[in-house]
Amino acid sequence: MKKQVACQYAIARFLPYAETGEFANVGIVIACPELGLLRVKFAPLRRTKRITDFFEGLNPRIYRESLRYLEVETSRIASSLKNGPAATKMAFEELTRPREALLRFSSARAILSDDPESTLQTLFEKFIERDFATKEYHEKILNKGVATILAGAALKNYFDPEDVGDEDFNVRFPFVNSLDGSPLIAIKPLHLAQDEPSKIMDHGSHWVARVARLKKHGNMPGNLLFAIDKSEKTKQQRVAKEIITDLKDLGAEVVRVDDERAIVDFAQRALDRGH
Template sequence: MKQPILYSFVKFKPYIETGEFVNVGLLMCEPEKRKLTYQLVAKNDKRVNNFFYRSSIFNNIRDTINEELQYITSQVFNCTPQEMATFFHHYIDVKEGIVQYSNAAIGLVDDPQAYFNDLYTKYIHLAGVKPENQETIMVKHFKELFKAEDDVVLSNYRQHTVRGELAKFTLPLALKEENGQEILKAVKPLAFDQIESPSMIEYCDNWVSKINRANEEGLLKKENILFALDTADTANKINILNTIKKTFDNFKIQHIDWNEQNTLLEFAKNI
């Protein structure tokens, strides 16, 4: 059976002049249970402190905010559900000061605590946190793939920096000479998260330039580098990806679709 809830975000607004704020907590009311629940971020939360130029203000007042919310949520309310809802609206009606509250939102949910946890995670805990990009996901996938093979050669693939007079870049999965500088083999995932088509082409050209320059300096051989290309998910990206493949072909740089795992493993093992 669904239950009604009210909730409000706790806003930290240290500089009234600018009006900027960051959500630091969540307060929920369950009128039928006469219950209040809250959660605040930690004192050293980087998202909060870095938002205001590494300010220490939140660190200094977080305990005060917590004590107030702890006090109010621990109260025993002997009232009707309507009176409980009214109390909640009046409590969050704070429009001045360092700590303010968003307007009350209403929900009708199966599990209030689970809903509360989801709201907190999505809008506070993970707010502003940049998700992993596709290339990072691809690298992790290949590392797991290599590990699962239980192969001596594959177990030696590491992240290595290619460094010469003119070339300097990092390869996430590479084999390097034990006492030298040359890259023996490398697999480089390539994803195209850029919004504009020219940026995708430029990203490809940048890597072609890096590989050619490193090849000229004797830091690696082009035939020992394999680019694993991300899957295109739109008609436009398919056209761009075909252009990128032609570019690699023109410069004799090997490439495969990233889901061609058998081809990738065969390449990586063959040294």
């Protein structure tokens, strides 16, 4: 069995708009002082679409130049690294120190490793590769799109993120319009465009079950809209259609997330009831 050594790692984060606090994970640095080892791994510079999708309207050049600068800084620090635990620890601290910059590092975290190179790759896959592949990421993008549509129609202020349900069972919706504490109108962007049909079924069925439970408890909003995206591929469309049918059978309305007119017309009900 290989000997495990104590290491530290930190996550490089791209934060273009400090006022919002939103960031995207773009790299990993790991240091193992006992071995005198310092390694980094950044997302490829050419992969900017995921960043510009996440930060709508961002010039990709800003991201590329920021990451390129950090790579140069990392190379400078690594090249000046001297042997010994103390020097490695100092280099790690210098690289990850707090900065007022577009690229910053998370606080340091400890990890035991018997193969730091392999551990670096594992951490990269966990925090960077999967960071942009999860349904949560895609739905965050959809949420921002719906928020933009509502804002453009001067309706965003009528909606807030809220828990719908009771103490026994409740569900968080990103856009809810309530009266006297009772949710009357809710909108949920739903990602149904996964590459694999089984993933569409799993995620969609999860929300079908949630709505069914709310309805059973008498807590389903009278006006519930799912704004979906879906794949253009035949197999994926077939599965998405099944999920859509199930949601409609429960009394929810379903439109495409890019159907601005339908979303605005639905949200307009917040005004139509005089609230």
